[in-house]
Amino acid sequence: MNVSDKENRVYRTKPGSRYPTGATFSIEGTNFSVFSRRAESAELLLYDSPDGSKPFQIIKLDPGTNRTYFFWHVFVEKLPENTYYTWRMDGPSDTAQSGCRFDGSVELVDPWAVAVSDCLWDRRKAKAKDPTARPIRAAVVSNSYDWEDDSPLVKPVEDTIIYEMHVGGFTRHPSSNVKYPGTFLGIIEKIPYLKDLGITHVELMPVMAFDPQDLPDCAFELGLRNFWGYSTHSFFSPHPGYCVSPENGVTEFRDMVKALHKADIGIILDVVLNHTAEGGADGPTINFKGFSNESFYHLDPRDRSVYLDFTGCGNTLNCNHPLVSIFILQCLEYWVRKMHVDGFRFDLASVLTRGVDGTPMEHAPVVWSIEFSEILAEIPIIAEAWDAGGLYQVGAFPGFRWAEWNGKYRDVIRRFIKGDKGIIGDVATRLSGSSDLYAASGRLPINSTNFVTCHDGFTLADLVSYNRKHNIENCEDNRDGTDHNLSWNCGHEGPTDDPQIQLLRLRQVKNFITVLMLSQGIPMLLSGDEVLRSQHGNNNAYCQDNPTSWFDWSLVEKNKDMLRFVTMMIAFRNRHPSLKRVRFLTGTKCASARIPDIVWHGTGLNEPEWGNFDSRALGFTLAGLKDGEEDLHVMLNMSDEPLRMGILPLSGLTWYRAVDTWRRSPEEVAEPNDQHSVKSEYYIVQPHSIVVLESRSTSRNV
Numbered sequence: 001m002n003v004s005d006k007e008n009r010v011y012r013t014k015p016g017s018r019y020p021t022g023a024t025f026s027i028e029g030t031n032f033s034v035f036s037r038r039a040e041s042a043e044l045l046l047y048d049s050p051d052g053s054k055p056f057q058i059i060k061l062d063p064g065t066n067r068t069y070f071f072w073h074v075f076v077e078k079l080p081e082n083t084y085y086t087w088r089m090d091g092p093s094d095t096a097q098s099g100c101r102f103d104g105s106v107e108l109v110d111p112w113a114v115a116v117s118d119c120l121w122d123r124r125k126a127k128a129k130d131p132t133a134r135p136i137r138a139a140v141v142s143n144s145y146d147w148e149d150d151s152p153l154v155k156p157v158e159d160t161i162i163y164e165m166h167v168g169g170f171t172r173h174p175s176s177n178v179k180y181p182g183t184f185l186g187i188i189e190k191i192p193y194l195k196d197l198g199i200t201h202v203e204l205m206p207v208m209a210f211d212p213q214d215l216p217d218c219a220f221e222l223g224l225r226n227f228w229g230y231s232t233h234s235f236f237s238p239h240p241g242y243c244v245s246p247e248n249g250v251t252e253f254r255d256m257v258k259a260l261h262k263a264d265i266g267i268i269l270d271v272v273l274n275h276t277a278e279g280g281a282d283g284p285t286i287n288f289k290g291f292s293n294e295s296f297y298h299l300d301p302r303d304r305s306v307y308l309d310f311t312g313c314g315n316t317l318n319c320n321h322p323l324v325s326i327f328i329l330q331c332l333e334y335w336v337r338k339m340h341v342d343g344f345r346f347d348l349a350s351v352l353t354r355g356v357d358g359t360p361m362e363h364a365p366v367v368w369s370i371e372f373s374e375i376l377a378e379i380p381i382i383a384e385a386w387d388a389g390g391l392y393q394v395g396a397f398p399g400f401r402w403a404e405w406n407g408k409y410r411d412v413i414r415r416f417i418k419g420d421k422g423i424i425g426d427v428a429t430r431l432s433g434s435s436d437l438y439a440a441s442g443r444l445p446i447n448s449t450n451f452v453t454c455h456d457g458f459t460l461a462d463l464v465s466y467n468r469k470h471n472i473e474n475c476e477d478n479r480d481g482t483d484h485n486l487s488w489n490c491g492h493e494g495p496t497d498d499p500q501i502q503l504l505r506l507r508q509v510k511n512f513i514t515v516l517m518l519s520q521g522i523p524m525l526l527s528g529d530e531v532l533r534s535q536h537g538n539n540n541a542y543c544q545d546n547p548t549s550w551f552d553w554s555l556v557e558k559n560k561d562m563l564r565f566v567t568m569m570i571a572f573r574n575r576h577p578s579l580k581r582v583r584f585l586t587g588t589k590c591a592s593a594r595i596p597d598i599v600w601h602g603t604g605l606n607e608p609e610w611g612n613f614d615s616r617a618l619g620f621t622l623a624g625l626k627d628g629e630e631d632l633h634v635m636l637n638m639s640d641e642p643l644r645m646g647i648l649p650l651s652g653l654t655w656y657r658a659v660d661t662w663r664r665s666p667e668e669v670a671e672p673n674d675q676h677s678v679k680s681e682y683y684i685v686q687p688h689s690i691v692v693l694e695s696r697s698t699s700r701n702v
Helices: 123-127 167-171 184-188 191-197 217-221 246-262 288-296 322-337 349-353 365-372 407-418 424-431 499-518 560-574
Strands: 022-025 029-035 041-047 057-060 071-077 084-090 137-139 162-165 201-204 208-210 232-238 266-271 303-307 343-346 381-383 403-405 448-451 522-526 598-601 617-622 632-637 643-646 654-660 676-678 682-685 689-696
Touching (some): 029 288, 041 071, 084 288, 191 560, 232 322, 246 266, 266 322, 349 381, 407 424, 407 448, 407 499, 499 522, 499 632, 560 654, 632 643, 682 689
Parallel strands (some): 162 201, 162 522, 266 343, 381 403, 448 522
Antiparallel strands (some): 029 071, 041 057, 208 232, 598 617, 617 632
């Protein structure tokens, strides 16, 4: 290395290697490698800092020595950690024919970068090709880290209880009282809360580096930001906005993972492998457009300057192109091998099944590569089995072990709890694991991820408080967000001082939680629902990086009775293997059982009202799965009147009331030692309430 002064440093270089891609740091130096099939020239620009005004060295690559096949590579000797870098690639720009969009004046962030800084990024300048626009920069970082014998958690899938949360929103509210609010490190301070709640996995909304400036101009000008993060640009890098120091982002993310694992909590990442932050033809060039636009995106074959959009976000990743397919697989395996994450949820996953011509494939290479990857073999993989191009694959997503966000479960349970008639058969199917969707293909109840609410839509408190969306603050004249909410405001739109409506809303929320925890499949809870977090009727708060979306920690005390209920219902599920079956219920009885695995009822025993269009009541008795486990008798009444519902007699056993959502806290749910016996042949189930009984041979006093 020749060093005269800081401005004139020149690091010696060698040809380098095409593998591995990205920037690979070592004491001897750093190897840089990127893919660009049609590029004719390449330059690597090195910076001292994320915001330095000009590079201290520009390395022009020689196609004769720094290119192997379609990879451009160079080894920079003795380059220190935390050096920042960008690329410039030049070549053809005949967008209509080849689809290439090379521009040698634009600095690009490495698609394989594991740490990036966006402190200089201005999306609108980049879109306008303003010569003063500054790029997102990647950082050279070491892969060394003391994991202290940590490894990805392997848990029985059937035991999973998912908690969907936003990294920034979870601790950004001033009431969180954490040292580093809105960051990976902030989550560490809240692990005791998560542990006490009883969930097994956190499902983190996008944490791969995304563009917070990707939203309509009118919203941006009002100071709003893309809060949710479904606008990824750097799939190997933690989002710099969640890091105290972006150059230490890899370490900070690992610190969070290690701390969660020590608490026996797994991490599922919500990954956006269907589109990127570069948008359509009018979007900025960040990385993929400038390296290999014609490979990474679906382009119209009649005019390759036009992007095919199956995502509603301007572009669609060409997931089954050989380069993109291996890029996706490498990305997922990196987050497991190097970052120790424990699973993935795939946003708009149906895009992964589209071939290079955009049509759905039964045997999409990338989907099956993920399924059969040895590195991913033991972790949950969950598909949002639809896209914005009209492809809906709930119950039919390719693969065997892929779980799915069960949108049909959400819709049926919402309708039932709000009191819709004529769906009792559908409700029973969803409660018992959605065999209509999964059994015929050899899949299992654990392929169904059950949820009532998620980030996209109303919170649970809002689901029982609003009949329609209230998204004016998003600056799109209330056009954004779905109108298909299947919600019920219980008689008044929004906040009310009416105590009867307040009680009904609270009971409805508890009904939703109870059904979720009683259902076969994998339950998912939206962060904040356990303390009645509200977004004031906004069902599309993607741009609300403010108290509308943040977790208000004062609710933990204010709504402690609700938190207690949710915590106890999670504990109830955890102590009942019969609610976590890996095989579908059959209605038959094994030799050692007192009763069939499930018996369905209506208001009368053994008389389910499948054909009664007016029925809004359902009962069932669920046999204990393991020796010593109590049988369960469940009665659900979503009508407006109290109903006398039968209780199945079991010889030598007594029923005890575990749950009655009509009762007020703390009597609505009870630990086994605090339960009261029920010796009658029937139970008066009050309107819009659920009763759950457990059977025991131990005598108790009422």
